[in-house]
Amino acid sequence: MILRYVVRRLLQLIPVLVLVSLAVFLLVRAIPGDPVLVMLGIDPDARSRISEEQYRALQHQIGLDQPIYVQYLNWADKIIHGDFGLSLASRRPIFEIIFERYPATLYLAVTALLVGIVIAVPAGVIAAIRQNTRLDYAAMAFALGGVAMPDFWLALMLIVLFSLKLGWLPAIGYASPLENPLLFLQHAMLPALVMGTELAAPLTRYVRAEMLEQLRQDYVRTAWAKGLPARMVIVKHALRNSLIAAVTVVGLQTARLLGGATIIETVFSWPGVGRLLIDGIYARDYPIVQGAVLLIAMTYVFINLIVDIFYKWLDPRIKLE
């Protein structure tokens, strides 16, 4: 049953991936100006200095003399084989550059995910068991404020407080957690706190709502009636069931973090794929932009798929649609 679901979801994914790759392909074609010059990173003013013959040679070299659908198929064929082309700026293979940057993005996302869960689960549980008290209102204020606050502004304010005023944490920089875990944590603390808040705000609300629902269920009432200690009822019974539903929210929000990472990585000079993308845009290094956008979108699609399957596996009652 679950296998059939997985296969069907994978089949559904094919047209989506084709459309996504088509969109990424067309993105660069939509850039105003001569596509040959854009793709080769040649200054438009230099066009007059290139002879017609040279121009045609360049056009042929990058395959732009062929019909657009042939161009797309050639491009897609290369992508499938891991050939994303060369960066205009460094002339290095894009695949290499992106996968150098990928770990930094993942480390940050995982750290942010942990920060988010550590904030949201206790906050949501406490808000639920102390419903309509000050603690509950504080947790809800955090949830509403956290969703409304632009992440880049929160980042700037944290930099002002913790880096510039107190001098506790560095505002920029990076160290690999495999080489120097302590230094990594120092550098990752502020960006992870910002991204963690983005995640924790909706999650707190969700955990609270789920807990309230579970606490009202008969099995919880039975557990109380049996005289089980409060911690047992709340953690072992109610929380456990609340978290099953929260898995989806965590998964989807984590996937969303990947999109949000672009701006946060830029603010904190974090050497991840997000900053690579933005730097690529600034430098008009379009093959890099193409590669980074495609990779982030693919990662997002696959995380969503895994979350859906995992959720289905956790709770088989969920309808297949």
Next chain:
Amino acid sequence: MKQEALPREEWTGTDKASSALARLVDAFRVIARNRLALFGLFIVCTGILTAIFAPYLATHDPYEINIANRLKSPSLNHWLGTDFLGRDTYSRIVFGARTAFEIASGAVFLGAIIGIPLGAVAGFAGRWVDSTIMRFMDAIMAFPGRLLAIALVASAGGGFASLYIALGLSAIPSNARIVRSTVLSQKEREYVEAARISGESDFHILFFQVLPNCLSPLLVRLSLEFAHAILAESSLSFLGLGLPPPTASWGLMLKEVTPFLQLQPMAAFFPGLTITLIILGFNLLGDGLRDIFDPRQYER
């Protein structure tokens, strides 16, 4: 936060568009009883009025540069201080409301005018039309958060027109999905059957009888959509990919004072606080509307 929800039959009512107005009036009555939603409505209205009457509310010319007066703290003359070029932060925030609402209304309108008919047709026609349209929506949704908007402005360049398109396009799938699911739930109803028997065209049934029933979930969605668009515009402008200087845009204001955080953190504090407040307003309003239209969810 206790409040009454409208009786169910009143908002799933299968009547024609005329009842939509009655429901709106009822909705405002219920909002008035929900304090958080009322606060949201107040913020949103303040924002809109600020945008409309910006020239009367500003104390200075938002574009007037005065280098001698740069990065000042809040004072009686400059209520919220000045930026790195000595421009008045308060006046720039006031005019920034104009920019934010202009972009957001354009984007929300574009997302609605394309997304709603697409979702309606997908839900009503079903089969291959449905799956074709929805795969396109899936492809748009495959770009997480602001990635699509970033990618689009990267290729089309910044400025008003490309922001409308980038943000509007990102809003299409969520509108289409909501309308589609509502149409799916409505199209088997008796009133649709009745309209068919009386010889109404599919077009008329879909757009004049079924679609008005999607109004409630759409209102909630559009309110959140506004918040998204305002946040996305300021994010893009903050990255330097949105509106060009010297436009009074909240995101751009933040970008411009970032190098001077050490000297004058206040110059970054107020524009960000403004964005937070406006988004909070739209979110609270959206939540309030959802409580009205979907009391079951509220009970959770």
